[in-house]
Amino acid sequence: xxxxxxxxALAKANQIIARYPEGKQKSxxxxxxxxxxxxxxxxxxxxVMDYVASLxxxxxxxxxEVATFYSMYNTKPxxxxxxxxxxxxxxxxxGSNEIVDHLRKKLNIEVGETSADGMxxxxxxxxxxxxxTAPMLQCGSDFHENLTIEKVDxxxxxxxxxxxxxxxxxxxxxx
Amino acid sequence: MGKKLLLEHINEPGIQTFEVYRRKGGYASVEKALxxxxxxxxxxxxxxxxxxxxxxxxxxxxxxxxxIDKKSDKPRYLVCNADESEPGxxxxxxxxxxxxxxxxxxxxxxxxxxxxxxxxxxxxxxxxYIVRILEKAIDEAYANGFxxxxxxxxxxxxxxxxxxxxxxxxxxxxxxxLESLEGKxxxxxxxxxxxxxxGLYACPTVVNNVETIAAVVPIVNMGxxxxxxxxxxxxxxxxxxxxxxxxxxxxxxxxxLGLPVEExxxxxxxxxxxxxxxxxxxxxxxxxxxxxxxxxxxLTTAKGEPRxxxxxxxxxxxxxxxxxxxxxxxxxxxxxxxxxxxxxxFARFYHHESxxxxxxxxxxxxxxxxxxxxxxxxxGKKEDIDLLLDVSKKIEGNTICPLGDAAAWPVASAIRxxxxxxxxxxxxxxxxxxxxx
Ligand SMILES: Cc1cc2nc3c(=O)[nH]c(=O)nc-3n(C[C@H](O)[C@H](O)[C@H](O)COP(=O)(O)O)c2cc1C
Ligand code: SF4
Ligand code: FES
Numbered sequence: 303x304x305x306x307x308x309x310x311a312l313a314k315a316n317q318i319i320a321r322y323p324e325g326k327q328k329s330x331x332x333x334x335x336x337x338x339x340x341x342x343x344x345x346x347x348x349x350v351m352d353y354v355a356s357l358x359x360x361x362x363x364x365x366x367e368v369a370t371f372y373s374m375y376n377t378k379p380x381x382x383x384x385x386x387x388x389x390x391x392x393x394x395x396x397g398s399n400e401i402v403d404h405l406r407k408k409l410n411i412e413v414g415e416t417s418a419d420g421m422x423x424x425x426x427x428x429x430x431x432x433x434x435t436a437p438m439l440q441c442g443s444d445f446h447e448n449l450t451i452e453k454v455d456x457x458x459x460x461x462x463x464x465x466x467x468x469x470x471x472x473x474x475x476x477x
Numbered sequence: 478m479g480k481k482l483l484l485e486h487i488n489e490p491g492i493q494t495f496e497v498y499r500r501k502g503g504y505a506s507v508e509k510a511l512x513x514x515x516x517x518x519x520x521x522x523x524x525x526x527x528x529x530x531x532x533x534x535x536x537x538x539x540x541x542x543x544x545i546d547k548k549s550d551k552p553r554y555l556v557c558n559a560d561e562s563e564p565g566x567x568x569x570x571x572x573x574x575x576x577x578x579x580x581x582x583x584x585x586x587x588x589x590x591x592x593x594x595x596x597x598x599x600x601x602x603x604x605x606y607i608v609r610i611l612e613k614a615i616d617e618a619y620a621n622g623f624x625x626x627x628x629x630x631x632x633x634x635x636x637x638x639x640x641x642x643x644x645x646x647x648x649x650x651x652x653x654x655l656e657s658l659e660g661k662x663x664x665x666x667x668x669x670x671x672x673x674x675x676g677l678y679a680c681p682t683v684v685n686n687v688e689t690i691a692a693v694v695p696i697v698n699m700g701x702x703x704x705x706x707x708x709x710x711x712x713x714x715x716x717x718x719x720x721x722x723x724x725x726x727x728x729x730x731x732x733x734l735g736l737p738v739e740e741x742x743x744x745x746x747x748x749x750x751x752x753x754x755x756x757x758x759x760x761x762x763x764x765x766x767x768x769x770x771x772x773x774x775x776l777t778t779a780k781g782e783p784r785x786x787x788x789x790x791x792x793x794x795x796x797x798x799x800x801x802x803x804x805x806x807x808x809x810x811x812x813x814x815x816x817x818x819x820x821x822x823f824a825r826f827y828h829h830e831s832x833x834x835x836x837x838x839x840x841x842x843x844x845x846x847x848x849x850x851x852x853x854x855x856x857g858k859k860e861d862i863d864l865l866l867d868v869s870k871k872i873e874g875n876t877i878c879p880l881g882d883a884a885a886w887p888v889a890s891a892i893r894x895x896x897x898x899x900x901x902x903x904x905x906x907x908x909x910x911x912x913x914x
Contacts (some may be wrong), residue, residue: 321638322609323595326678331660332643336602358660372643374602380790390564391810391822392721400799428646428826429564429765430603433721433806434728444606470605 304341304438305353313340315357317415334358335375341469344384345376373427381416381423382467386440389426400428401437404451422464426444442468478746480707482687482695482715487575493610495617497580504623506586511631514697519590523693527713531650532686533804534557535788539701544592544673546681550629554682555593556658557584557690560642563764563805564826566715567686569787571729571740573600573607574697577614581637585623586697588635588745591683594905595636598687599654602643613637637758646830650878651684653832664832665878687907688717708762712787716777716805717826719872723811725749738762738784739776739792752860755811758786759895762791763803765823766883768890769816796890816895817902820887821849829883838881841872862899866892 303328307315315334334354335346338342342350351365369375376384385405403412405424409417416423432438435447439454446457461468491497496593510519545553561569573580580598600608610696615637618624625764626634642648648657652666655677676682692714696704705713712734721727724742724842725763726749731740740748742757750756760775761767778781779798784790788802810819828842848865851857869885876882892899 321640323678326659327641328660329658332602332639332657336605336641338644360660364660367662368660372645373601374644381687389659389822390826391761391819394811394818394822395722395808395814427644428829429562429566431561431567431570431601433565433567433808434719436721436727440603445606 303352305338305342305347306354307338307341307353311337319358328360328364330358331360331365332372332378335365335369336471339375340450342470343380344380344467345378382421382465383461384423384425384442386425386427388428388430388432388436388438388440390429390433392429392437396436398437401449401453401454404454408455421465422458442470444468447475478799479731479736479902480715482577482704482707483572483579483691483717484729484731488719490838493578493614493910494577495578495621496612499621501789501896502698503578504582504618507582507589507623508629510586510697511591511629511633514830516590516592517550519586519697520695522696522701526692526696526704527708528689528692528696528704529788530686530860531564531688531692531711531716531805532767537805538685538689541685542587542683543671543672545683547592547672549674549681551596551680552906553591553593554680555584555588555596555679556682556684557596557598557600558649558651558654558679559687560646560654560755561604561687561804562601562646562649562830563804564823565719565721565764565808566804567719568729568805570604570607571719572691572717574610576760577696579606579691580611580619580687581614581618582623582747583693585618585628585635587683587685587693587862588637588696589633590693593683594678595638597658597677598639599648599658600639601648602641605641608639608641611824615639615841628683633651642773645832645881646826647832647878650813650880653878654692655682662832664834665722665880667877676784676907686908694844707733707788707861709787712789712802716802718805719788720748720806720809721808721810723735723755723838725752726808732786732803734787735786735827736786740787741807742776748807748809751809751811753811755813757809758812758814759816761800761806761808761810762886763806764800764806765826766799766879766886767803768796768799768800768886769819769894770890775800776796778826781879796886800890804907815853816891817849817853820891821846821853823887824849824884830882831884832878834879835876837872837875838884841868841881842884845870845884852899852902855902859903860902861903862896 319330355362529535529537535628646661653663655665672682757772778793824846833839867886872881873885
């Protein structure tokens with residue numbers, strides 16, 4: 303079955319496309335890929351990318367090029383909660399290595415892997431602009447800052463109890 | 478207490494809303510500019526203010542504005558650079574989150590000066606929650622007649638949109654940002670042409686940092702000459718500093734340029750000194766791209782003068798004994814921190830973020846990461862130190878965009894000031910070799 307946005311998402315998509323001048327609808331590429339990723343289980347399949355290409359009248363290859371360049375786009379399925387731990391200088395100075403090690407042990411996975419229950423994918427990322435509240439991790443669009451091992455454990459419990467895919471798209475359209 | 482021009486009302490409850498922001502004097506710069514000034518008069522005030530770009534390079538903002546091609550019959554664009562991805566930098570996030578209308582107001586006044594009818598705020602995708610905050614502020618500005626058709630009944634009209642990136646440091650480089658905004662990979666363009674002539678959609682474009690645009694508000698309100706009285710020499714006005722690492726009070730501070738570095742680090746008003754009663758070892762003063770300095774050289778110049786938080790004073794001594802103000806990402810390392818491992822995190826970062834267009838950058842950053850990885854893990858040899866320097870020299874100056882230089886400078890400076898530490902790490906390996914023989 304070919305991928306297709308819900309009516310609400312499609313309305314949003316059209317509103318986004320309208321922000322760019324006539325003939326420049328390719329500019330909507332990045333916001334539309336975010337919208338697509340949040341609509342279709344947190345990743346971009348070939349089918350989804352082809353659909354986005356059709357919305358802005360570009361060749362599918364132009365979408366693949368972009369989707370593989372930017373680190374926020376996932377081109378394979380991810381766990382429901384993507385845990386992205388910053389490991390750059392300011393976070394490392396305040397103990398991000400310990401946070402990563404703890405998560406590896408606790409979830410029994412290596413960086414880049416997804417836990418057996420499909421709940422968590424662990425990723426390390428570079429500076430997320432949270433250096434003053436280091437160490438930190440991002441899950442969906444939420445920043446979890448000034449982390450300690452206890453705080454990480456609490457977060458995992460909370461996310462597990464919720465059992466939902468964490469959403470990262472807050473809004474992309476003016477009301 | 479230093480003067481606050483950007484963050485004065487930051488703790489006012491409800492300052493995120495139009496109503497409170499307006500009550501505190503918000504949007505006065507739009508009224509003043511649109512009703513009493515010609516667009517070029519606004520540019521003139523910005524020139525007089527001496528405001529320098531707050532994104533890292535410190536280029537005079539008024540001069541950049543005056544380069545915009547006003548003879549061209551193409552539309553003109555103002556694009557705000559809210560990509561903020563330089564490690565150690567988080568001031569734009571703070572400003573946009575806490576007082577979003579300051580950016581929206583700055584965008585309107587600046588767009589008027591440039592004659593832009595459509596403007597964009599390009600924000601890094603990881604700041605998705607701020608997209609909503611900004612969109613809300615923009616909606617309020619439309620609803621109150623500060624955006625849209627015939628703003629405040631004048632014949633000036635403007636549309637303003639937020640555009641999210643998707644995780645790529647290189648999109649902070651202005652031409653890569655424009656490529657990205659056009660829906661492409663973030664590959665920097667060859668310059669010239671400069672964006673002022675051919676930027677977004679090959680139209681005349683100005684790209685400015687969030688803080689630069691927000692600073693236009695007080696400049697228009699108080700006048701460029703008054704603004705220029707704050708600060709020292711060519712470092713005028715106030716600057717947001719993102720302070721992180723081994724200090725007691727990490728956070729964003731608005732300082733008057735000219736503040737002594739020592740006061741910034743040790744006074745209770747700012748960083749509050751080094752944590753855990755430890756000693757300071759080194760500072761990266763302006764984001765990951767600038768040379769690292771040992772404690773003595775960050776506090777005083779090689780000539781023995783107290784170092785000040787200004788573009789000039791931080792750069793005093795050139796790369797031999799100085800550094801740069803850069804983006805204002807101020808990272809402090811205490812006596813326990815490993816310079817080699819710190820540098821390794823930077824090298825990994827630049828390798829990850831290289832767009833891959835130029836081979837010296839693509840291959841060189843990979844080599845630097847690899848060599849530092851083995852040095853840091855005690856598998857490196859003494860020769861690796863000079864190899865590392867050699868690789869960094871081969872990148873510097875040989876690439877399309879400054880990311881290559883930005884990757885090279887931290888390496889050269891760390892080895893210059895802390896060679897012994899690198900040698901000790903290498904010695905570990907050599908000793909083990911002997912044991913094996
Ligand atoms: C690799 C690289 C990354 C950059 N990242 C940013 C950034 O995140 N934010 C920013 O404002 N400027 C960044 N810049 C500088 C921009 O290219 C540009 O000079 C700046 O946005 C101009 O605004 P300003 O004059 O107001 O500082 C970066 C430059 C380079 C080479
Ligand atoms: S220097 Fe690096 S980041 Fe810049 S264009 Fe070349 S390869 Fe890309
Ligand atoms: S270094 Fe981790 S958020 Fe900046």
